[in-house]
Amino acid sequence: MSPVSLYCIVSIAVIMVTHWLYRWWNPKCNGNLPPGTMGWPLLGETIQFFAPNRTWDTPPFVKERMKRYGSIFRTNLVGRPVIVSTDPDLNYMIFQQEGQLFQSWYPDSFTEVFGRQNVGSLHGYMYKFLKNMVLYLFGPESLKKMLNEVENEASKNLEKWAGQESVELKDATANLIFDLTAKKLISYDPEESSENLRENFVAFIQGLISFPLDIPGTAYHKCLQGRKKAMKMLKNMLQERRDNPRKVKTDFFDYVLDELLRGDTILTEAIALDLMFVLLFASFETTSLAITVAIKLLKDNPRVLQELTEEHENILRNRENKESGLTWKEYKSMTYTFQLINETVRLANIVPGVFRKALKDVKYKDYTIPAGWAVMVCPPAVHMNPDNYKNPLEFNPSRWERMEQRGASKNFMAFGGGMRFCVGTDFTKVQMAVFLHCLVTKYRWRLVGGGDIVRTPGLQFPNGFHVEITMKDEQNKDQISGSGTNPLCEHNRIDMSSST
Numbered sequence: 001m002s003p004v005s006l007y008c009i010v011s012i013a014v015i016m017v018t019h020w021l022y023r024w025w026n027p028k029c030n031g032n033l034p035p036g037t038m039g040w041p042l043l044g045e046t047i048q049f050f051a052p053n054r055t056w057d058t059p060p061f062v063k064e065r066m067k068r069y070g071s072i073f074r075t076n077l078v079g080r081p082v083i084v085s086t087d088p089d090l091n092y093m094i095f096q097q098e099g100q101l102f103q104s105w106y107p108d109s110f111t112e113v114f115g116r117q118n119v120g121s122l123h124g125y126m127y128k129f130l131k132n133m134v135l136y137l138f139g140p141e142s143l144k145k146m147l148n149e150v151e152n153e154a155s156k157n158l159e160k161w162a163g164q165e166s167v168e169l170k171d172a173t174a175n176l177i178f179d180l181t182a183k184k185l186i187s188y189d190p191e192e193s194s195e196n197l198r199e200n201f202v203a204f205i206q207g208l209i210s211f212p213l214d215i216p217g218t219a220y221h222k223c224l225q226g227r228k229k230a231m232k233m234l235k236n237m238l239q240e241r242r243d244n245p246r247k248v249k250t251d252f253f254d255y256v257l258d259e260l261l262r263g264d265t266i267l268t269e270a271i272a273l274d275l276m277f278v279l280l281f282a283s284f285e286t287t288s289l290a291i292t293v294a295i296k297l298l299k300d301n302p303r304v305l306q307e308l309t310e311e312h313e314n315i316l317r318n319r320e321n322k323e324s325g326l327t328w329k330e331y332k333s334m335t336y337t338f339q340l341i342n343e344t345v346r347l348a349n350i351v352p353g354v355f356r357k358a359l360k361d362v363k364y365k366d367y368t369i370p371a372g373w374a375v376m377v378c379p380p381a382v383h384m385n386p387d388n389y390k391n392p393l394e395f396n397p398s399r400w401e402r403m404e405q406r407g408a409s410k411n412f413m414a415f416g417g418g419m420r421f422c423v424g425t426d427f428t429k430v431q432m433a434v435f436l437h438c439l440v441t442k443y444r445w446r447l448v449g450g451g452d453i454v455r456t457p458g459l460q461f462p463n464g465f466h467v468e469i470t471m472k473d474e475q476n477k478d479q480i481s482g483s484g485t486n487p488l489c490e491h492n493r494i495d496m497s498s499s500t
């Protein structure tokens with residue numbers, strides 16, 4: 001090859017690469033893009049986004065860019081252009097304009113692990129259809145019937161844990177909730193099954209919010225393998241149910257199977273199995289995290305623990321039949337408990353980002369969100385905004401006395417918003433409230449190991465949360481109902497602004 005030809009080839013290559021880089025750093029837009037940077041080619045700012053941090057506050061990745069660019073900025077994550085919104089008004093518009101200007105969307109890595117036809121990726125009539133199916137299981141009437149079963153399972157497990165030297169609370173509560181939910185969904189009994197369904201979910205969870213690199217040995221690869229095994233088990237269970245139909249319908253699987261057998265149904269087996277998988281995951285993983293965070297915050301805040309305990313001791317004192325279990329009326333009377341739950345999930349920010357995709361060019365203030373771009377609503381930035389919550393890093397359930405506690409708002413989106421507001425919210429609150437009731441009325445606990453948090457960006461307890469649980473005696477009960485220091489746990493007051 002002549003020097004001239006070589007020079008021409010190199011020149012063309014340089015021009016093409018330069019043009020590509022320019023287009024990467026300066027995306028096309030029919031208007032003004034929000035400020036920001038697209039990061040490195042192909043990689044974007046993915047590494048910075050997944051960088052671990054140990055704060056309750058808004059993630060450093062978001063907080064640093066808010067200071068630099070404002071409440072709305074652009075970035076690139078796993079090769080996808082993204083608009084990040086920490087603006088309450090824009091967030092509200094995004095949730096309210098579902099199906100009009102925006103639709104639910106998640107990165108390919110998420111849809112790969114949750115299933116291409118999971119409920120979060122479906123839209124329109126199909127989504128509403130599945131939502132109504134789920135409400136059959138988690139609606140108020142079903143929860144009323146389930147209340148005593150939740151209480152019995154919580155009491156049984158707490159009694160078992162009290163006989164052990166220590167318990168890793170996150171894993172233990174996850175087991176408790178998983179077994180209860182799996183029983184309601186698919187009549188799964190771990191003691192009778194030859195395979196451990198939850199073990200596959202553990203592998204799945206460990207790599208769920210990790211760098212999406214599908215190479216043997218990586219967390220993401222283990223995540224995909226965990227999903228594959230869990231889906232195989234669910235498919236086998238569905239086939240077994242088909243081969244041996246039951247006369248009496250006892251679980252959600254029966255309900256789904258009846259729907260699949262209908263000639264005019266829009267439900268497919270693939271969608272049904274993905275739905276089961278998502279329900280099993282969502283019902284136990286996020287709730288067990290929320291319970292563990294609540295216990296950690298109670299340990300660090302004795303006054304809150306005392307007020308919570310007094311509310312639940314009063315329920316027992318005012319009960320006519322001392323031998324009966326919780327009633328729905330008693331559950332609905334747990335005013336301070338619901339305030340504590342809201343405050344826990346506000347601080348925990350278990351879901352670090354909610355993703356949508358722009359269906360068309362969207363004008364907002366001076367900016368344009370281009371059609372096809374992803375949008376990430378950032379709940380932590382809203383929940384940690386001092387304009388919305390005075391001293392936002394302080395654990396203060398009483399702040400909810402003067403705030404809306406039901407549903408979602410511009411300033412509270414722990415359970416999502418709009419038409420995709422989490423249908424399992426009431427189930428989560430039932431499990432948290434009932435577990436706390438059983439715990440504070442009968443037991444005390446102390447931390448014996450772990451307890452630190454890390455976000456990557458999802459919340460984790462990397463060293464676990466190990467506690468020793470012991471039964472309270474009558475003297476402790478008298479102290480609780482009196483005016484002294486609450487003996488339920490050994491604690492050290494920790495300033496949330498500096499703690500991990």
